[in-house]
Amino acid sequence: MNTPAVRLTDLRRVHRGVTALDGVRLDFARGSFTAVMGPSGSGKSTLLNCAAGIDRPTSGRVEIDGVPLDGLGERRLALLRRERVGFVFQAYNLIPSLTAAQNVALPLRLAGRRPSRAAVLDALERVGLRERAGHRPAQLSGGQQQRVALARALITRPAVLFGDEPTGALDTVTSREVLTLLRGLVDTAAQTVVMVTHDPVAASFADRVVFLVDGRVAGEMAAPAADAVAARLAGLEAVPC
């Protein structure tokens, strides 16, 4: 019962001679909201991609819901990624010709399932956009498009939702709306969320911040306040060249 949603053990990832992750051990508890921060190039995106099964680590282990990914072949890994992992990016990556409902239904269709209208509307309801089901992306604001992307990531009821700068393209007000929504998913639905961000205010919505430097965990902060996060980050970035 205490199995974390995601467990990373001694994770290393070398990209063509560049060590992006250098022995990361982290647990992401179920129903927790974690922000991952660090200077540019510290390995944040690599960590998220490895944890989500998008990228394979050079060594070490990723477990999602207790299932080790290293033992899975490509087909089973793709399946687990589709069913147990949600991912949102800075770019919403919605298909312009499809309605919000059709975009949300896509992951299940790709998995060979036929999603019920009720399941799609339920996912849109969870992001407050049920009444926009028939709208195409161009008819929606940036924040609404990101919420459709969230609904699409949540339709499979994933063990973990990863966000790589999910509010990076949004203005301050819209960004807070999306972060409040993520916080609500954690608090009311026990969704596990792991989000990379450069923004200390965004990080303050999380339960915990993990700081990366040079591919290693350089520290953590619980119940993070934006000012304290900004100060810690400034310290980490002030590395002599």
Ligand SMILES: Nc1ncnc2c1ncn2[C@@H]1O[C@H](COP(=O)(O)OP(=O)(O)OP(=O)(O)O)[C@@H](O)[C@H]1O
């Ligand atoms: N596909 C790749 N090929 C070669 N090097 C890579 C590749 N992906 C990442 N790297 C390198 O690995 C290191 C970590 O990159 P990563 O993108 O994970 O950092 P990041 O913290 O997300 O950076 P940013 O905040 O700038 O997005 C960097 O030195 C980067 O240049």
